[in-house]
Amino acid sequence: MSSSSARAPDSVVADADALARKVAAIRAAGPAKLQVISDFDGTLTRYWYDGSRGQSSHGLLRQGNEEFDAKREALFEHYHPIEINPDIPLLEKAKLMEEWWGKTHGLLIEGGLTQNAIKKSVADAAIAFRDGVVELFEFLEARDIPVLVFSAGLADIIEEVFRQKLHRSFKNIKIVSNRMVFNEEGSLVAFKGKTIHVLNKNEHSLDMAAPVHDSLGDPNGSIDDYSLVKKRTNVLLLGDHIGDLGMSDGLNYENRIAAGFLNTNIEKSLKDYSKAFDIVYLNDASMRGVVELVSDLCP
């Protein structure tokens, strides 16, 4: 493993030659061939916030109705152990995850979620982007490199986090996640399209990107020609779980550099992470390493 030797490393690269080859190939093809695919929670956002676990885009939501917040919490207590149980077959688990997401979405509608409750939840939330995220987005925007953010959370919340925490929008960023439909009074009445849950955000993510890219209310611009995204055959993928690697499954890529944030359980997981990702950033790292990496890809 190569890393700066004496001090504790911030990042680990298991196969430096392989990474160097990919960097050279992507650089030679140029920025017009590159796209970035990123997970949201724990990847763009920090794992820790003020010494405790940061909130996820799902976890931060307060419906403004305690009874329904408690009901969603009860669903979490029931289904989360299923989500992390390795002994449940994948197909069965996917069905149960769909059930969980369906019930949660139902409670959000039934309990009367409003756009104002989303704004307030985000304002009160323990959630922050990693340092360097704005630099990364600015660098990519200046070179017209699209960023697709895939999440099994809620697009409307993630977009509100972008609005409140970044204070600006980026025309090259697109959120692919579960999208809400509000009525004229600003109350949630439905969800759009197919449910994206933890187990299918991977397989279908790129195909699900198509119908949402022209939706309204996205503070970031739309990616004008979706087919162009598919023509960008070099990928920088950012994730914090090995399962995030599946986000590029819908794409017939030529070169992929996968960068992983290993936020917790480092000793236990480093071996698997350094096999799965070309580069692993340790200890809830900043985004600066990725900024350096893209500077290498697009000098």
Ligand SMILES: [Mg+2]
């Ligand atoms: Mg994540």
